[in-house]
Amino acid sequence: MRQLDRFQRVGLLFFLFFMGGWFGALSPYFLTSVNITNILIQSAVPIIAASGMTLVIATAGIDLSIGSILSLSSIIMAWAMKNQIGVYPSILLGVMAGAVMGGVNGVGIARLGVSPFIITLGTAGIYRALALIITEARPIYGFPMSFRIFGMGEFGPVPLSVMVSLMVASGMYVILMWTRFGTHARAVGSHLEGAYRMGVPIHRIFILVYAISGITASLAGVIVTARLNTAEAIAGLGMELEAIAAVVMGGTSFFGGEASISGTLLGAFIIGTLGNGLTIINVPSYYQQLVIGLVFIMAVLADRMRRQRKLGITI
Amino acid sequence: MGTKHRGRSRIYLRMGVGLIVFLCTFNHGWGSPSLFQEVRSKTLSKLGQLSKPDPKIKIGAIPITLANPFWVTVKEGYEFTATEFGIQIDVHAVPQENSIVAQLDILENLVAKGYQAISAHSITPHNLIPGLVKAKAKGIPVITDGRVDLKAAKEAGADPIVIRLVDFYEQGRIGASFIVKEVKKTGGGKVAIIEGLPGAPQAEARKNGAKDIFSKESMVQLVSVQPANWDRMKAYHVTTNLLQAHPDLKGIFCANDVMALAAVEAMEAMGKKGQVVVVGVDFIPQAKKAIEEGRLAGSVAQSPFLVGEMCARTAIAAILKREIPQEMFIPIIMVSRENIHLMSDWK
Numbered sequence: 001m002r003q004l005d006r007f008q009r010v011g012l013l014f015f016l017f018f019m020g021g022w023f024g025a026l027s028p029y030f031l032t033s034v035n036i037t038n039i040l041i042q043s044a045v046p047i048i049a050a051s052g053m054t055l056v057i058a059t060a061g062i063d064l065s066i067g068s069i070l071s072l073s074s075i076i077m078a079w080a081m082k083n084q085i086g087v088y089p090s091i092l093l094g095v096m097a098g099a100v101m102g103g104v105n106g107v108g109i110a111r112l113g114v115s116p117f118i119i120t121l122g123t124a125g126i127y128r129a130l131a132l133i134i135t136e137a138r139p140i141y142g143f144p145m146s147f148r149i150f151g152m153g154e155f156g157p158v159p160l161s162v163m164v165s166l167m168v169a170s171g172m173y174v175i176l177m178w179t180r181f182g183t184h185a186r187a188v189g190s191h192l193e194g195a196y197r198m199g200v201p202i203h204r205i206f207i208l209v210y211a212i213s214g215i216t217a218s219l220a221g222v223i224v225t226a227r228l229n230t231a232e233a234i235a236g237l238g239m240e241l242e243a244i245a246a247v248v249m250g251g252t253s254f255f256g257g258e259a260s261i262s263g264t265l266l267g268a269f270i271i272g273t274l275g276n277g278l279t280i281i282n283v284p285s286y287y288q289q290l291v292i293g294l295v296f297i298m299a300v301l302a303d304r305m306r307r308q309r310k311l312g313i314t315i
Numbered sequence: 316m317g318t319k320h321r322g323r324s325r326i327y328l329r330m331g332v333g334l335i336v337f338l339c340t341f342n343h344g345w346g347s348p349s350l351f352q353e354v355r356s357k358t359l360s361k362l363g364q365l366s367k368p369d370p371k372i373k374i375g376a377i378p379i380t381l382a383n384p385f386w387v388t389v390k391e392g393y394e395f396t397a398t399e400f401g402i403q404i405d406v407h408a409v410p411q412e413n414s415i416v417a418q419l420d421i422l423e424n425l426v427a428k429g430y431q432a433i434s435a436h437s438i439t440p441h442n443l444i445p446g447l448v449k450a451k452a453k454g455i456p457v458i459t460d461g462r463v464d465l466k467a468a469k470e471a472g473a474d475p476i477v478i479r480l481v482d483f484y485e486q487g488r489i490g491a492s493f494i495v496k497e498v499k500k501t502g503g504g505k506v507a508i509i510e511g512l513p514g515a516p517q518a519e520a521r522k523n524g525a526k527d528i529f530s531k532e533s534m535v536q537l538v539s540v541q542p543a544n545w546d547r548m549k550a551y552h553v554t555t556n557l558l559q560a561h562p563d564l565k566g567i568f569c570a571n572d573v574m575a576l577a578a579v580e581a582m583e584a585m586g587k588k589g590q591v592v593v594v595g596v597d598f599i600p601q602a603k604k605a606i607e608e609g610r611l612a613g614s615v616a617q618s619p620f621l622v623g624e625m626c627a628r629t630a631i632a633a634i635l636k637r638e639i640p641q642e643m644f645i646p647i648i649m650v651s652r653e654n655i656h657l658m659s660d661w662k
Contacts, residue, residue, distance in 0.1 A: 137381055139384075
């Protein structure tokens with residue numbers, strides 16, 4: 001069981017700076033403080049979602065339902081606000097709904113023994129369908145300002161959404177690295193049977209891990225809904241892949257047992273910077289997917305090269 | 316003869332719409348017909364009157380996906396017609412805009428179930444062709460909108476009834492022309508396009524229509540064409556980045572309203588409320604509200620309800636062995652603050 005989170009992801013950091021410098025050289029608008037704030041804002045939702053995903057992947061699991069949880073929980077939130085339930089109770093209701101939806105995944109894995117891939121693929125369909133059934137595919141829009149500040153408000157010089165994302169990421173760091181629950185979660189991912197024999201309450205761990213993933217998905221839903229002033233059934237489509245990409249790019253292994261929140265943060269920033277830079281330097285649409293694919297692979301290679309040199313091995 | 320005749324009827328149509336706009340503007344509350352009812356009767360007249368069919372007939376309809384409000388309204392058009400003619404129309408849809416194989420499966424299932432006619436809105440020009448061949452073998456007429464590649468279908472041995480109702484290219488042109496008109500009022504300037512999913516037929520056509528208008532106007536400069544994949548969040552970010560790269564941007568044409576509404580939100584969050592003329596396509600209810608509030612400049616409307624209604628009526632006409640004209644374009648309305656009050660019953 002290795003703890004990767006000692007800023008070993010320097011390769012990724014170099015890559016991020018290299019990419020930033022490259023975009024900056026191509027457009028004078030890229031390296032401005034306003035634009036860097038934009039990148040932070042645009043990375044907020046991936047960071048929140050990927051924080052939960054880091055915990056899940058640390059247990060050697062996967063959560064394909066976070067996009068659907070995001071949409072269904074934000075619809076519940078929106079519905080509550082439209083029915084004159086106050087802003088904060090509505091958010092609480094949405095986040096609780098996210099926890100329950102994630103908890104259902106956990107129960108499926110822990111009690112029914114369904115693999116995480118299958119159960120979350122299944123619930124992804126179910127939650128998305130419920131969102132469509134409830135709304136009949138019609139968006140819910142127009143929320144009070146006290147809610148919308150989560151999308152556009154500022155806390156001093158820092159946008160509120162960025163604050164929330166950094167708080168979620170540091171919270172996840174604390175959970176993963178400093179609590180017994182985090183140690184147990186990584187132990188489960190590292191060696192399930194060994195963890196069980198050592199008395200780790202694996203059922204409870206699985207349920208909690210997926211409930212937390214549901215909570216982060218619904219928190220991401222708060223930001224998305226507040227920023228767009230709209231909750232809709234197709235929100236968060238494909239978000240799980242973006243989150244998984246950020247996590248794996250950040251060095252968390254698919255095989256579980258290790259987790260790197262700093263790596264996840266860097267992965268999410270790379271994805272955010274890429275999306276922003278492609279528009280700023282005006283890359284034609286057909287080439288954007290090509291560039292995104294290449295950057296993903298290069299980022300991982302940059303990281304790998306550095307680690308190999310450090311460990312003195314090649315695979 | 317055909318083209319000339321069509322050209323003339325288009326002029327009449329425009330004059331007609333202009334007259335209606337005039338009448339409705341100056342005769343408030345005078346019992347003037349709504350724009351929707353006008354457009355509807357114009358559209359329905361292209362197919363002509365239909366006699367009541369046998370009430371036992373069953374028609375299968377395949378809109379693309381009911382996860383998109385556009386197709387939900389198309390479905391309502393089908394259902395309205397079913398009630399009006401007292402027949403059964405079953406609507407089946409796929410889960411997502413890109414479920415191309417699942418859509419073919421649905422068509423083949425409906426062919427096997429023995430409907431008297433099927434109306435299918437194919438996702439790509441080719442994905443339904445194998446099903447169309449099977450329908451032909453069973454003698455079931457299939458109505459498809461203009462997206463099917465008729466040449467490839469004929470070569471494969473299918474014979475669908477192709478009708479053209481919606482003109483995505485024209486939608487792009489009309490939306491962009493409105494932006495040009497508005498931007499010219501302030502001396503011209505930079506414009507941009509936010510396109511849908513690259514490669515999707517309606518995304519490409521709307522983009523190309525807008526591009527063609529922007530590129531032939533000397534007073535506007537098209538500075539960027541960026542994809543946002545119909546996604547609200549992505550469009551929000553693209554708009555933020557566009558305004559970052561071009562702080563003096565004057566207009567954005569978005570290939571649908573969802574992206575246009577996100578563009579408006581992004582623009583307002585950057586403190587540039589009202590600086591950019593944002594236009595979308597589809598005239599969804601949320602866009603209507605945003606136009607009324609003066610936040611969204613305009614939306615290009617081509618009634619989805621009439622798409623459903625016309626396809627259903629064409630299916631009935633096919634069962635009745637009626638002559639079916641190929642081009643039955645639904646009139647396009649450029650909705651803005653000037654005519655939004657005429658759009659209360661639009662669907």
